[in-house]
Amino acid sequence: MLYVFGGVIGGYAVACLWLCWQWLRIPKRPLNHLDMPPDFKISVIIPVRNEAAHIGVLLNDLERQTLASQHFEVWVMDDASTDRTAEIVNEFIQNKMLNLQLVSLVNAPVSSPKKRAITEALKRASGQLIITTDGDCRVGERWLEMFAQTYLETGAKLISGPVTFLKTTPTSVVEWMGEVAQTIEFASLIGTGACLLEAGHPTMCNGANLAYERAAFEAVGGFAGVEQIASGDDEFLLQKISKHFGVEKLYFLKNEAAVVSTHAQDSWQGFYHQRIRWASKWAVNKRLATMLVAVWVFLVNLLTLILLIAPFYENVVPFEFCTILLLKYVPEFLFLRLIIRFLGRKSWDCYIPIVQLFYPIYVLFFGLAAQRKGYVWKGRNLR
Incomplete structure (x- = not known):
């Protein structure tokens, strides 16, 4: 035995x-000065629901981007929030210079709210490169510049970015242990997904830090065929684009400037439902x-x-x-x-x-x- x-x-x-x-084979992409084509634009799509506690901080991060403002736009897709999310975004639109648009989605029953939000945003967005993140995330000032450079230098159809959990100030030993455990466990998923992508076997990525060419999204029919699955706006799209264009058009962006930070779950119930949501993608995956x-x-x-x-x-x-x-x-x-x-x-x-x-x-x-x-x-x- x-x-x-x-x-x-x-x-x-x-x-x-x-x-x-x-992992050691994945080249760390340097941040070089790159002259942007005058018509190049990124559309940042942020599906949100009840993110009043976090959305303002993310928008401030986006306003501080080193990428010139004429090269990107931001679409906040509000999925029937019941808190002050929409109010905070509207205040930002009025008082800041960020090219920001708020779309309020109808509160209707759908199989996958996030896929609907992204699809609706793409009907309005004008960028040729689409980047998705979540309303509770933080991004560095060179985040968009790193993605723009990688896309323009490689002609990538999809770029997967690194994600980790934010460093916080826990108020108890239990909270601190939960943050440490979640961060290390999550790192294993991010690292494994990056390595499999590098090896030509794309399996995992994270929609909190994901970029893809708009034309590639349209070429594979968007989320058609997986729209009935609640989660998987990231991994199923990764597999569709890989199958259509080949793995050589997929990249992992290995640079600390490209890291997106999100919040670890602060309750057992939230942790449980988040992990069930993640695991559910594996349960319905037919590969x-x-x-x-x-x-x-x-x-x-x-x-x-x-x-x-x-x-x-x-x-x-x-x-x-x-x-x-x-x-x-x-x-x-x-x-x-x-x-x-x-x-x-x-x-x-x-x-x-x-x-x-x-x-x-x-x-x-x-x-x-x-x-x-x-x-x-x-x-x-x-x-």
């Missing part, structure tokens, strides 16, 4: 080392390779959990058990360390093993929970 455990987890160790190699990876990751973590609890029943700690566990944890640690350091969390290396210890429980729980249909997001019941 231990040979089976060792074989499965040994394969996982090789995969983690392969991810490390792929054989994606399904096999999901099953494999689930199996690796199931075996890891068995290895962790087995000594308590045997009242011993066999050398073989420890060896197999180290075979999983050491390569995994090395990969996570690379990603969190890129994301500006160099001092968090020591917390990685703690997150690794509890990660198998997390994977098993949400892997099973995602099989049930439906979840609550932004006050709506979605499927």
